[in-house]
Amino acid sequence: MSRSREITYAEAIREALAEEMRRDPRIFIMGEDISSDYYLFPATWKLIDEFGPERVRDTPISESAFTGAALGAALIGLKPVVEIMFTDILTFAIDQIINQIAKIRYVTGGQLKSLPIVIRTRNGTAKYAGACHSQSLETWFAHVPGLVVALPSTPYDAKGMLKAALRGNDPVIFFEHKMLYRYKGFVPEEDYIVPLGKANIIKEGHDVTLVSSQLMLHEGLKAAIELEEMGISVEVIDIRTLYPLDKDTIFKSVKKTGRLVVVHEAPKLFGPGAEIIATIAEELIEFLKCPPKRIGMPHVPFPVSPPLEDALLPNKEKIKNVIKEIMQSDSKNL
Amino acid sequence: MRIKDIEFMPKYIPEELKYVPEKISKVWENEIMESFENVGLNKDRLIKIYERMLIARYADMKGYEMFFKGEIPGYFHSSVGQEAVAFGVIEALEPEDYITTTYRGHAHYIARGGSVEKMFAEILGKATGCCKGKGGSMYIIDFSKNILYSSGIVSAPIPVATGIGLGIKIKKEKKVVAAFFGDGATNEGEFHECLNLAYIWKLPVIFIIENNRWAITSHVDRMMSSYNPSLRAIGHNIPVYVVNGMDFFEVYKVSKKVIKMVREKQEPSIIEALTHRYHGHTRIDPAYGIYRTMDVTEWYKMDDPLLKIRFFLIHIGWLEEKEIEKIEKKAKEEVEKAVESAKNAPYPELSEAYTDVYLDYPVEK
Numbered sequence: 001m002s003r004s005r006e007i008t009y010a011e012a013i014r015e016a017l018a019e020e021m022r023r024d025p026r027i028f029i030m031g032e033d034i035s036s037d038y039y040l041f042p043a044t045w046k047l048i049d050e051f052g053p054e055r056v057r058d059t060p061i062s063e064s065a066f067t068g069a070a071l072g073a074a075l076i077g078l079k080p081v082v083e084i085m086f087t088d089i090l091t092f093a094i095d096q097i098i099n100q101i102a103k104i105r106y107v108t109g110g111q112l113k114s115l116p117i118v119i120r121t122r123n124g125t126a127k128y129a130g131a132c133h134s135q136s137l138e139t140w141f142a143h144v145p146g147l148v149v150a151l152p153s154t155p156y157d158a159k160g161m162l163k164a165a166l167r168g169n170d171p172v173i174f175f176e177h178k179m180l181y182r183y184k185g186f187v188p189e190e191d192y193i194v195p196l197g198k199a200n201i202i203k204e205g206h207d208v209t210l211v212s213s214q215l216m217l218h219e220g221l222k223a224a225i226e227l228e229e230m231g232i233s234v235e236v237i238d239i240r241t242l243y244p245l246d247k248d249t250i251f252k253s254v255k256k257t258g259r260l261v262v263v264h265e266a267p268k269l270f271g272p273g274a275e276i277i278a279t280i281a282e283e284l285i286e287f288l289k290c291p292p293k294r295i296g297m298p299h300v301p302f303p304v305s306p307p308l309e310d311a312l313l314p315n316k317e318k319i320k321n322v323i324k325e326i327m328q329s330d331s332k333n334l
Numbered sequence: 335m336r337i338k339d340i341e342f343m344p345k346y347i348p349e350e351l352k353y354v355p356e357k358i359s360k361v362w363e364n365e366i367m368e369s370f371e372n373v374g375l376n377k378d379r380l381i382k383i384y385e386r387m388l389i390a391r392y393a394d395m396k397g398y399e400m401f402f403k404g405e406i407p408g409y410f411h412s413s414v415g416q417e418a419v420a421f422g423v424i425e426a427l428e429p430e431d432y433i434t435t436t437y438r439g440h441a442h443y444i445a446r447g448g449s450v451e452k453m454f455a456e457i458l459g460k461a462t463g464c465c466k467g468k469g470g471s472m473y474i475i476d477f478s479k480n481i482l483y484s485s486g487i488v489s490a491p492i493p494v495a496t497g498i499g500l501g502i503k504i505k506k507e508k509k510v511v512a513a514f515f516g517d518g519a520t521n522e523g524e525f526h527e528c529l530n531l532a533y534i535w536k537l538p539v540i541f542i543i544e545n546n547r548w549a550i551t552s553h554v555d556r557m558m559s560s561y562n563p564s565l566r567a568i569g570h571n572i573p574v575y576v577v578n579g580m581d582f583f584e585v586y587k588v589s590k591k592v593i594k595m596v597r598e599k600q601e602p603s604i605i606e607a608l609t610h611r612y613h614g615h616t617r618i619d620p621a622y623g624i625y626r627t628m629d630v631t632e633w634y635k636m637d638d639p640l641l642k643i644r645f646f647l648i649h650i651g652w653l654e655e656k657e658i659e660k661i662e663k664k665a666k667e668e669v670e671k672a673v674e675s676a677k678n679a680p681y682p683e684l685s686e687a688y689t690d691v692y693l694d695y696p697v698e699k
Contacts, residue, residue: 069496
């Protein structure tokens with residue numbers, strides 16, 4: 001019998017780290033301020049008490065240096081977990097991620113086998129955190145061969161996917177979402193993993209396929225529940241990972257519904273929606289009853305002013321409106 | 335016209351350098367022998383080192399020549415002139431110590447006992463290359479030689495080497511890591527970040543700055559606030575040793591001492607080796623004539639690291655000029671032979687393009 005209890009997304013991450021560190025002495029974590037009780041984000045709180053400063057390593061504000069150091073440590077058999085406080089700050093480590101970590105196995109002709117590096121960071125809005133603490137840059141990394149891009153949306157997935165990342169052999173950019181940190185969900189007490197590369201159907205439906213992840217998945221789910229009452233049946237898919245992208249699950253759903261909406265916090269242009277819709281256009285266009293839709297941020301930075309951010313970010317209402325619109329227009333356009 | 339650039343011997347050798355005494359004084363010889371024994375050098379070992387250095391020299395001269403003929407895909411960065419740094423440091427390391435090299439890393443690989451044939455096969459993109467032809471000239475990486483890293487990005491190996499040092503520390507091994515990089519890389523923030531990290535974490539890393547004073551065509555005088563890049567380390571509390579990188583003996587002796595200290599104390603150090611790149615950075619800039627005068631290059635060749643060992647071997651009476659010529663001929667032939675077999679080696683199968691990207695996941699074709 002599986003026992004389950006409700007814990008937060010942050011607690012799920014902390015449990016995954018602690019359990020895997022107990023299981024595998026090669027794992028160590030490093031990042032800015034991660035050992036402090038006063039650190040803004042509770043995902044690493046108190047880990048230092050159990051694992052000590054060698055394995056829970058505070059770093060100076062030198063993202064490029066310690067991300068590269070993770071690669072070096074992995075080259076001689078360790079399993080580093082790097083924490084970069086915000087997605088926006090990944091830009092400091094970008095050479096090490098894009099040109100080094102993602103490519104080293106390839107350019108050594110496979111002399112290097114396992115490269116278990118997990119880079120944890122925090123994606124998305126934090127409610128009015130402004131231009132460089134709010135971005136969602138997952139497509140940048142999915143665009144680079146050699147990286148796995150994970151986007152957990154629930155405490156269950158956060159724990160299971162982080163465990164899968166830590167037991168895998170490929171570098172993973174693990175985007176947590178700031179607004180989900182306090183979100184509670186059921187998580188089993190016993191060990192489990194959620195394999196990376198497998199999407200999850202959150203809610204079944206037959207009229208429209210809504211593809212999303214993280215905070216926008218929750219908004220989309222709320223929209224879907226309200227639309228259900230209005231007689232529109234929405235199938236909600238959580239992609240879980242942007243690379244590998246589980247095309248099969250999305251294809252199966254689009255074949256059934258014939259309508260596709262993708263929603264994300266990343267800018268609409270060149271965002272995850274662009275890739276997903278392009279793939280559908282290439283391979284399944286004959287199944288579409290109407291043009292697919294993307295919902296994302298307009299092409300502007302995040303403003304701090306609350307009414308401005310609220311107006312720019314996609315939300316439940318916007319998703320509902322787009323879905324209602326395409327249901328009305330239906331097959332007239334194709 | 336440009337092929338001329340690759341001649342490495344000085345066109346003009348001053349008379350006093352040509353002078354070979356009949357027999358070296360006994361006092362001087364004893365003194366040298368003693369200082370040699372102190373650092374583990376002897377006649378046989380020095381001759382072997384000279385042989386390998388010649389191979390490194392001829393290999394890069396050959397590569398540079400092939401590059402200008404358009405026979406090499408991608409880029410080619412010659413180490414000619416900088417061999418004493420590679421050999422001086424690497425000879426002072428233990429085989430189990432780690433090395434990170436750079437895009438100008440051919441001499442490091444040969445110094446570590448790498449195969450010239452595997453190196454040229456890699457440079458030519460052949461299946462028999464040390465990285466199956468997928469890395470090319472800038473990635474002469476060989477795990478079996480503990481050469482763990484290289485990159486086409488100048489400063490990128492510095493954090494990686496720092497991380498290898500961190501790994502050594504966490505695993506409680508008695509090893510060190512030697513990180514080679516150029517003066518240009520010290521203008522990247524990563525250099526400063528890593529000195530700080532290596533100091534606060536007490537990591538067994540030896541940062542080796544191969545200061546050839548040129549970042550492509552930009553001289554340190556124009557591009558650097560301090561004349562010596564290693565002076566910047568003072569703020570990070572890391573000991574600095576500046577050596578004549580054109581002198582194998584000096585680099586070797588200092589490295590020996592520094593490596594011993596780093597290994598025992600498990601703390602970082604910096605060796606800055608002042609050296610000279612005889613060739614251009616890569617293809618576009620010739621060795622001299624545009625941004626540096628021929629005089630300067632010729633002047634440095636007077637200080638050539640190989641010539642120094644050559645003169646030494648003759649002066650001390652360990653080898654006759656004729657024997658040395660034989661060694662030189664043999665090295666040249668070995669390089670030619672290796673290049674020929676690399677040229678004849680097969681290219682990788684096309685399916686190879688899709689391997690080594692992920693281990694657990696499929697590749698999107």
